Amino acid sequence: MESAWEIEGFERYSKLKEDTEADVAIIGGGMAGMWAAYLLSKEGKKVVLIEKDRVGRGETLYTTAFITEEIDTDLVDLLDIFGKKDARLSWQAGREAIDLIESVIKEENIDCEFERGSLFVYAATPEEFKSLEAEDKLARSLGFQTKLQKDLDLGFEHDGAWEIEDQAKFHPMKFFKGLLEASIRNGATIHERTEADRILGKDPMKVVTKDGAKITARDIIIATYKPFNNPAPTHFKKGMYVSYVYELRIKPGSVRRGMFEDLENPYHYVRVDQLNHKYDRMIVGGEDHREELKLPPKKNFTALDEYIKETFPTLEYVIASKWSGKILEPSDGLPLIGPVEPHIYVASAFSGNGMTYSAISGRILTDLIQGKPNVYTSLYDPQRSLSPKALLKKAKDYGGEFLGGAAKNIFK
Numbered sequence: 001m002e003s004a005w006e007i008e009g010f011e012r013y014s015k016l017k018e019d020t021e022a023d024v025a026i027i028g029g030g031m032a033g034m035w036a037a038y039l040l041s042k043e044g045k046k047v048v049l050i051e052k053d054r055v056g057r058g059e060t061l062y063t064t065a066f067i068t069e070e071i072d073t074d075l076v077d078l079l080d081i082f083g084k085k086d087a088r089l090s091w092q093a094g095r096e097a098i099d100l101i102e103s104v105i106k107e108e109n110i111d112c113e114f115e116r117g118s119l120f121v122y123a124a125t126p127e128e129f130k131s132l133e134a135e136d137k138l139a140r141s142l143g144f145q146t147k148l149q150k151d152l153d154l155g156f157e158h159d160g161a162w163e164i165e166d167q168a169k170f171h172p173m174k175f176f177k178g179l180l181e182a183s184i185r186n187g188a189t190i191h192e193r194t195e196a197d198r199i200l201g202k203d204p205m206k207v208v209t210k211d212g213a214k215i216t217a218r219d220i221i222i223a224t225y226k227p228f229n230n231p232a233p234t235h236f237k238k239g240m241y242v243s244y245v246y247e248l249r250i251k252p253g254s255v256r257r258g259m260f261e262d263l264e265n266p267y268h269y270v271r272v273d274q275l276n277h278k279y280d281r282m283i284v285g286g287e288d289h290r291e292e293l294k295l296p297p298k299k300n301f302t303a304l305d306e307y308i309k310e311t312f313p314t315l316e317y318v319i320a321s322k323w324s325g326k327i328l329e330p331s332d333g334l335p336l337i338g339p340v341e342p343h344i345y346v347a348s349a350f351s352g353n354g355m356t357y358s359a360i361s362g363r364i365l366t367d368l369i370q371g372k373p374n375v376y377t378s379l380y381d382p383q384r385s386l387s388p389k390a391l392l393k394k395a396k397d398y399g400g401e402f403l404g405g406a407a408k409n410i411f412k
């Protein structure tokens with residue numbers, strides 16, 4: 001599979017061959033595992049991170065790297081399921097994550113094309129505009145900087161757009177490499193081609209690898225995207241989707257630079273950046289469907305192509321790469337971050353917001369392991385029960401996604 005974000009210059013790290021000890025063992029070398037490794041090693045913890053393949057080649061390589069406080073679950077639904085305080089907290093966590101990402105980029109001098117800017121969610125029909133009005137009203141009442149604009153020139157037709165100011169984007173692999181190198185400078189140890197097989201014992205626990213080496217640690221973080229050992233508290237709380245992405249080369253100025261999303265079901269997301277003096281890079285993604293529906297990828301890429309032609313009818317473009325990736329959706333709209341049993345933590349079900357949730361989970365788990373309070377612990381607690389409202393909403397969404405996406409694309 002291709003990705004727009006492939007870069008050179010990654011060190012290779014040795015396989016773990018002998019038993020070792022750590023304060024914290026981290027399983028999984030993607031964005032989430034690396035954030036935890038960085039923040040914990042910065043606090044002086046002895047960190048050993050193991051990765052079954054090579055670091056940074058999981059779903060993190062296939063992201064589109066919008067960094068937003070607005071999340072895949074509508075604010076109106078968050079209010080309905082979790083109440084006003086938690087709806088506000090969930091956006092506030094995203095806001096703080098954007099600031100944390102920017103401060104680490106500055107502190108560690110990471111050259112990664114980080115750029116602040118607005119996210120525009122646009123309506124294609126008057127009904128969709130009504131739902132944006134409700135989102136905007138609620139966001140502003142909760143204290144966030146958003147605005148609705150009916151006649152905004154985005155360079156393509158729409159029925160009104162909701163602007164969420166001061167969001168961000170970056171080159172995810174350049175950032176990831178910087179975070180990895182900073183973690184190593186802080187003293188973290190990384191082992192590649194080292195797959196966790198099981199967790200044994202209590203106080204201290206051991207992570208046993210497929211090859212039989214053991215890491216004895218007081219705390220263990222499972223950051224394997226979908227928890228590798230399927231802990232009971234996470235059962236029935238997530239569902240896997242597949243999303244499709246095109247990377248296009250376009251003439252500078254032919255589409256406004258920035259981040260855009262629509263409200264179709266399944267939805268589309270577009271990001272336009274300056275690539276060089278000759279081209280802009282336009283990333284267009286979407287047409288998501290449940291993983292269990294084994295659709296031939298060609299049909300979904302065809303649907304994505306139709307979206308591009310309908311939305312940008314005069315656009316001249318060349319396809320530079322295309323890929324698909326997996327998105328793990330939480331069943332009630334918020335991720336699973338925290339302990340599944342004493343001293344064993346997960347960071348999972350980030351939906352399409354893993355850039356902020358990786359930073360958020362790194363911060364929460366570092367605080368929990370140090371015994372410090374963190375205002376977000378109960379919000380993302382993986383042991384929470386799913387409310388009937390959340391389950392009902394998920395069933396409704398699934399019906400809509402199936403008819404709007406999977407069923408529609410079968411006939412492409």
Ligand SMILES: Cc1cc2nc3c(=O)[nH]c(=O)nc-3n(C[C@H](O)[C@H](O)[C@H](O)COP(=O)(O)OP(=O)(O)OC[C@H]3O[C@@H](n4cnc5c(N)ncnc54)[C@H](O)[C@@H]3O)c2cc1C
Pocket residue numbers: 027028029030031032033050051052053054055056057058059060061062063064065066067068194195196197223224225228243244245285324325326327347348350351352353354355356357358
């Ligand atoms: C197409 C697409 C678009 C996206 N767009 C956005 C976006 O615009 N903004 C946003 O915020 N998020 C987005 N996301 C989501 C985001 O990319 C992910 O949530 C995030 O990268 C997940 O990071 P991770 O570290 O949890 O997982 P991964 O990067 O998958 O890392 C997990 C690692 O664990 C390793 N592993 C698995 N099992 C074991 C084991 N037993 N032992 C050792 N290692 C193991 C894997 O090899 C892997 O390297 C997108 C995702 C996709 C697919």
